[in-house]
Amino acid sequence: MKSFVRTNFKRAISFGSIYLIVGIVMSLLMSVIFSGTAAVASATTSAEVPLLVSQLFPLMIPLFAVIGSLGGLMVFVSDRTKGVYEYLIAYGVSIYEIFWSTLAVTFGLVTVVLGVSIAGNMVISLLMGGSIQLAMIEMLLIYTIPISYASTAFMCIAGMIWSSLTVRVPGVNSPVGISTLLGIGPALVVFALSGFLGYSGDFVLLVGGATLVLAALVVVMMVVANKKMNRERLLSDA
Amino acid sequence: MVERQKFPMGSSSPLVLLDSVSSGYFGRKVLEDISFQIDEPAVYVVLGPNGAGKTTLFRTLAGILKPYSGKVEIGGYPSESQEARSNLDYLTHIDGIPEGMSVINALRFYANIADATEADVNRVLELLDLVELSAKRFGQLSQGQKKRVSVARIFLKEKSVYLLDEPTSNMDPKMASEIRELVLGLSKNKVILYSSHNLFEAREIGSKAIVIKKGKLALFGNISEIKTEKYTMGIRTIGTNEVPHAIGKEGEYHIFELQGPEEVPNIISQLTQKGIKIREVKEMQNPLEELFK
Numbered sequence: 001m002k003s004f005v006r007t008n009f010k011r012a013i014s015f016g017s018i019y020l021i022v023g024i025v026m027s028l029l030m031s032v033i034f035s036g037t038a039a040v041a042s043a044t045t046s047a048e049v050p051l052l053v054s055q056l057f058p059l060m061i062p063l064f065a066v067i068g069s070l071g072g073l074m075v076f077v078s079d080r081t082k083g084v085y086e087y088l089i090a091y092g093v094s095i096y097e098i099f100w101s102t103l104a105v106t107f108g109l110v111t112v113v114l115g116v117s118i119a120g121n122m123v124i125s126l127l128m129g130g131s132i133q134l135a136m137i138e139m140l141l142i143y144t145i146p147i148s149y150a151s152t153a154f155m156c157i158a159g160m161i162w163s164s165l166t167v168r169v170p171g172v173n174s175p176v177g178i179s180t181l182l183g184i185g186p187a188l189v190v191f192a193l194s195g196f197l198g199y200s201g202d203f204v205l206l207v208g209g210a211t212l213v214l215a216a217l218v219v220v221m222m223v224v225a226n227k228k229m230n231r232e233r234l235l236s237d238a
Numbered sequence: 239m240v241e242r243q244k245f246p247m248g249s250s251s252p253l254v255l256l257d258s259v260s261s262g263y264f265g266r267k268v269l270e271d272i273s274f275q276i277d278e279p280a281v282y283v284v285l286g287p288n289g290a291g292k293t294t295l296f297r298t299l300a301g302i303l304k305p306y307s308g309k310v311e312i313g314g315y316p317s318e319s320q321e322a323r324s325n326l327d328y329l330t331h332i333d334g335i336p337e338g339m340s341v342i343n344a345l346r347f348y349a350n351i352a353d354a355t356e357a358d359v360n361r362v363l364e365l366l367d368l369v370e371l372s373a374k375r376f377g378q379l380s381q382g383q384k385k386r387v388s389v390a391r392i393f394l395k396e397k398s399v400y401l402l403d404e405p406t407s408n409m410d411p412k413m414a415s416e417i418r419e420l421v422l423g424l425s426k427n428k429v430i431l432y433s434s435h436n437l438f439e440a441r442e443i444g445s446k447a448i449v450i451k452k453g454k455l456a457l458f459g460n461i462s463e464i465k466t467e468k469y470t471m472g473i474r475t476i477g478t479n480e481v482p483h484a485i486g487k488e489g490e491y492h493i494f495e496l497q498g499p500e501e502v503p504n505i506i507s508q509l510t511q512k513g514i515k516i517r518e519v520k521e522m523q524n525p526l527e528e529l530f531k
């Protein structure tokens with residue numbers, strides 16, 4: 001199983017390389033914009049502006065994490081279409097193992113996006129004369145990391161189930177396209193609501209609640225898929 | 239009396255058993271009340287026209303489809319158990335090679351799942367003459383090379399039961415013959431279920447037949463029990479309408495009725511000697527379709 005995940009992780013990087021690059025580059029670009037804005041603001045206005053700007057970056061990362069981790073789902077859809085799962089099931093691999101391995105691969109990709117984006121942001125921030133704000137680290141820990149993993153897990157499981165229940169559809173209506181929207185959705189909602197709540201106890205509750213709801217949804221969908229989904233759903237349409 | 243071959247696990251149970259099995263997709267039955275038992279290693283040709291339920295039978299035997307009712311056992315173990323799966327290999331016309339992989343990595347991928355070793359992968363690469371292609375991506379290979387890679391999978395580990403579901407479909411006759419020879423090389427002391435919708439191909443492959451008709455078992459016995467009276471082939475020629483021995487014409491094809499496909503080379507030779515240029519030779523009528531009317 002470990003080796004299966006490792007192999008598929010490498011394939012996911014290759015399959016979803018464009019999305020991975022877009023996710024990382026976009027987050028670093030945002031980092032440059034926010035750090036630059038903070039540097040200009042700190043020279044001209046009060047200290048609160050750079051603090052506010054530094055908090056915007058962690059709020060946006062989950063969107064890029066969802067985009068950057070699409071490779072895992074792409075491998076799943078490709079393997080289903082190519083009939084790989086027909087052979088895997090014949091060898092005794094269960095639907096649960098197939099779904100779980102795809103989820104593990106997706107988590108690996110999220111970790112790559114988060115790792116590079118956060119480290120890159122800190123380097124960029126320091127290079128542009130800023131400092132690493134405690135508020136940003138708190139925001140990363142409270143919001144960015146849990147929401148990134150929860151959103152991508154939701155995107156991944158929804159995409160796998162969607163893909164298994166439908167015939168192959170190309171383009172934005174494909175499972176990969178639809179599930180990206182599903183993954184970005186929760187992060188966007190939390191992002192929008194955070195504007196009203198500010199960085200307060202309510203915001204922490206909102207993030208915690210959203211993460212828990214997403215995690216619960218992922219677990220329920222995984223259990224239901226494992227128990228109820230017919231194995232013929234994973235066979236190739238060919 | 240033939241001594242029953244024992245399964246490697248030491249069981250004296252039937253090598254393959256189907257008992258009143260109904261199976262299909264999404265609740266829709268394709269196979270209905272199928273029962274048979276295989277006690278002797280041999281090549282069993284599973285025959286039936288397209289849509290008869292051959293693939294469903296193979297998928298049910300391979301533990302891919304869960305039967306709606308009845309019992310499927312491989313060597314005395316339920317087909318979905320790990321014991322049964324570890325003694326069974328399965329090959330279909332679908333390549334099932336993960337996209338983007340090189341030949342060697344594709345074999346490693348399956349070797350890893352089938353508990354085979356790197357030495358097995360290297361042995362199979364040599365056996366199927368794939369060493370020079372090992373670093374190439376699967377997608378870059380020709381159809382014939384792809385099929386060899388796909389077939390290579392079943393040589394990774396020795397099994398007792400092989401399910402080969404139309405492994406030569408959509409292949410040219412020469413390539414089909416090569417692949418057939420390869421997979422039938424496995425047959426010593428093994429149970430091989432080989433599906434085909436071509437009776438003449440079936441007679442070349444084995445002597446036992448499992449005939450499926452509209453999802454039901456029509457025959458389990460010797461292939462010689464299936465009688466056919468004629469073999470109909472069509473020849474498309476270039477620039478002539480007068481073709482000797484032809485009994486008529488269907489579209490662009492001149493129709494010939496023969497005793498069997500072994501007579502085809504003679505006909506072609508006779509026609510070419512008379513200066514007739516041949517564009518295409520085609521089997522016009524599947525004898526099984528006649529049989530199942």
